[in-house]
Amino acid sequence: MALLDVEGLRVTFGGLHAVDGLSTSVREGSIKGIIGPNGAGKTTLFNAIAGIQRLSQGMITLEGRRIETLKPFQRAKLGLARTFQNLQIFxxxxxxxxxxxxxxxxxxxxxxxxxxxxxxxxxxxxxxxxxxxxxxxxxxxxxxxxxxxxxxLSFGESKLLEIARALAADPKVLMLDEPIAGVPASEQAPIARMIRQVNAQGVTVVLVEHNMRMVMGLCDEILVLRSGRFLAEGTPAEISSNPEVIGAYLGQPLEETVDA
Ligand SMILES: Nc1ncnc2c1ncn2[C@@H]1O[C@H](COP(=O)(O)OP(=O)(O)OP(=O)(O)O)[C@@H](O)[C@H]1O
Ligand SMILES: [Mg+2]
Incomplete structure (x- = not known):
């Protein structure tokens, strides 16, 4: 059974469907990547799952329990934690x-x-x-x-600190919105290691990231969004060789990826 399940999710801003009829699920113990061009709806999807963005349609289930009407803190208590695309440390x-x-x-x-x-x-x-x-x-x-x-702290360390804070509540699902965006290359490896380690300890991870090396190296399964819609889903190998994904987002086939 999926730990986290999203079905027919729609989030609308004015006339724009930022997330448009999306269904996907996250297996317990996995690292799931969510990729797609800027504006594809990745952050909006996180916000909807975390409860800080109202849905116009759809269902969200955590461990078989419907959560889409719960308040953000209630969802956090049930085991959802997330970090933000923009650094939020004090x-x-x-x-x-x-x-x-x-x-x-x-x-x-x-x-x-x-x-x-x-x-x-x-x-x-x-x-x-x-x-x-x-x-x-x-x-x-x-x-x-x-x-x-x-x-x-350096920027990379600050991003790590933010992950530590999200882990403080011992979540079941950790949602990371671009954990290495803006982090210099020399500081990226510790963050990837941390994600792997946390996952090895049993935390399910959902990762939004534009850095394909990290996504391909860390994730068990990847969901690709385009304009709020499902474009493809599969293993890193399937996604990096999918012509539609290459056309819409990756631009060109990826080289062998290095383990993060
Ligand atoms: N609060 C809001 N009000 C109006 N429109 C919004 C709001 N938040 C997001 N949008 C729009 O919804 C769409 C999806 O945005 P979102 O931030 O979810 O994309 P994203 O995939 O996270 O992009 P990025 O990779 O740049 O972070 C975009 O067209 C964006 O302009
Ligand atoms: Mg975003």
Whole structure:
């Protein structure tokens, strides 16, 4: 059974169908790539799945449960996490604070009164959240810099930090919108490694990226969109040799790709 399933999804802006009757599914444990030209609807699809963009039609199912009417935080609680195409980190907060923002407090211990009073339960909760955030930073090899300001990070490190924050809630599905866009080539490999590692630990990944080397190297399956519509779906080998995809997006057949 698919972990995440989208059926007949449509998102309309004025007269424009940014996503137009799209159906696809994401297998548990896989890395699924979504590619397509600028304006194809990739980010809009993410927004619709995450619940920050209203659908005009369609169904979204997570683990067999319909989620398209749920609020974004409810979907997050069920296991969806995402990063944004434009970097969203807080430069004046420390690395650990940036990651802690992504941690879910356990409902019973997070009451307003309890946190005002600083009861043992909330302190314990804070320690739990901090430990989770440290663990995510350690995954990046950044635990030793937990207290330094995020503003001091390079762009590539900032993108990694953003992924760590998305992981802080221990999601089932991690949706990454262009994780290496604008990242210098020398800083791309750690991000690809991180994605692979996170996936190896059981997190299903949905990856939007224009860097074909990364997409072809990392993904098990790729969906190609054009003008909000399904153009093709298949393995990296199938997609990189599909004449329609080459015509609409890739331009020319890809060379052998290097493992990310
Ligand atoms: N909030 C909005 N209001 C109106 N139109 C929008 C809005 N968001 C996106 N669009 C339009 O919807 C279409 C799909 O945009 P989207 O950002 O999803 O594309 P994309 O595939 O992510 O492109 P890119 O590769 O450039 O990030 C585009 O034509 C875009 O101009
Ligand atoms: Mg986009």
């Amino acid at each position: 430069p004046e907060l420390s690395l650990i604070e940036n990651v802690m923002i992504g941690c879910h407090p356990k409902a019973q211990a997070s009451g307003f009164i309890a946190s005002m009073l600083g009861t043992p339960r909330t302190r314990e909760e804070e320690r739990r959240i901090e430990a989770t955030a440290y663990a995510k930073l350690a995954l990046l090899g950044m635990a030793d810099r937990a207290m330094s300001l995020a503003g001091n």
